[in-house]
Amino acid sequence: VILSNFNHKELLFKFLIIGDYGVGKTAIVRRYTEGKFSSNYKITIGADFAIKTLDWDPHTKINLQLWDIAGHERFGYMTRVYYKYAVAAALVFDISRVATFQSVKKWLSDLREKVTLQDGSNIPIVLLANKCDIHHAAIPTEQIIKFCKENKIGKWFVTSAKENMNIGRESGVNFDRLEHNP
Ligand code: GTP
Ligand code: MG
Numbered sequence: 001v002i003l004s005n006f007n008h009k010e011l012l013f014k015f016l017i018i019g020d021y022g023v024g025k026t027a028i029v030r031r032y033t034e035g036k037f038s039s040n041y042k043i044t045i046g047a048d049f050a051i052k053t054l055d056w057d058p059h060t061k062i063n064l065q066l067w068d069i070a071g072h073e074r075f076g077y078m079t080r081v082y083y084k085y086a087v088a089a090a091l092v093f094d095i096s097r098v099a100t101f102q103s104v105k106k107w108l109s110d111l112r113e114k115v116t117l118q119d120g121s122n123i124p125i126v127l128l129a130n131k132c133d134i135h136h137a138a139i140p141t142e143q144i145i146k147f148c149k150e151n152k153i154g155k156w157f158v159t160s161a162k163e164n165m166n167i168g169r170e171s172g173v174n175f176d177r178l179e180h181n182p
Contacts, residue, residue: 010061014085018107019092020100021071024130027161028092029068037162044070047082083115088124095129095158098138108151127156133163 004010017025026044031037033050048068056062069082091107093100104127112122127148129139148156159166 007059008061009059010063011056012063012065013087014065014067016083016086016089016111017066017068017092018079018089018111019071019128020094020103020107023071023092023094023097023100024159024161025068025071025090025092028090028128028130028159028167029066031161031164031167033066035164037164039162043072044068046070046078079110080114083111086115086123087117088126090126090128091153092128092130092159093139094131095137095139096131096134101139101144104147105151108153122152125153127153128166129156129158131160131162132158132165133160 017029019025021043022041026042026048027037029048029050033052047070050066050068052064052066054062054064067082067086069079089111091104091111093104095101108125111125115123117123127144129137129144144156147153157166161167
């Protein structure tokens with residue numbers, strides 16, 4: 001709680017967006033926070049930040065602090081610093097590039113090794129199969145479902161930052177109502 005009075009509460013949550021380079025993390029954040037998309041690829045160096053404010057209920061405002069981590073960071077030593085105090089994460093891969101799905105496992109273990117909630121439990125993770133507008137899904141749905149089951153990922157969605165599919169509350173996904181891992 002960062003601010004509270006008789007009938008109003010304001011909460012701040014740190015939310016990570018991770019996954020290989022070029023999968024669309026920055027595009028997803030931009031679509032979610034600004035409603036825009038660009039097809040130019042501008043690589044993220046280190047981490048970018050954005051805030052999404054949600055009116056949760058008439059008495060509660062939620063500020064989601066989105067940490068958009070550079071895909072190349074997996075090879076760096078900074079992720080531990082970036083992950084600190086995060087309470088949830090979106091792990092993104094590109095549905096048209098198998099290698100980015102294979103990397104999901106590495107991102108997942110990096111994350112689970114380096115960040116937990118205060119009570120020691122894993123942070124909730126949503127898996128996003130992005131670029132579903134490219135009609136060439138290289139990874140079968142069953143494989144994604146199996147992976148989620150085996151790795152205790154509670155939720156996954158196919159998304160498109162380009163076509164605005166499953167990005168915001170408007171388009172279906174509740175980034176703001178993440179379920180905890182089973
Ligand atoms: P790093 O910053 O290097 O980690 O990459 P990133 O994951 O932030 O990727 P970024 O959002 O910059 O997107 C990479 C490229 O994919 C850009 O050219 C985007 O325009 C494109 N892209 C992102 N999302 C989509 C999508 O949903 N569909 C399509 N067709 N292209 C997308
Ligand atoms: Mg980026």
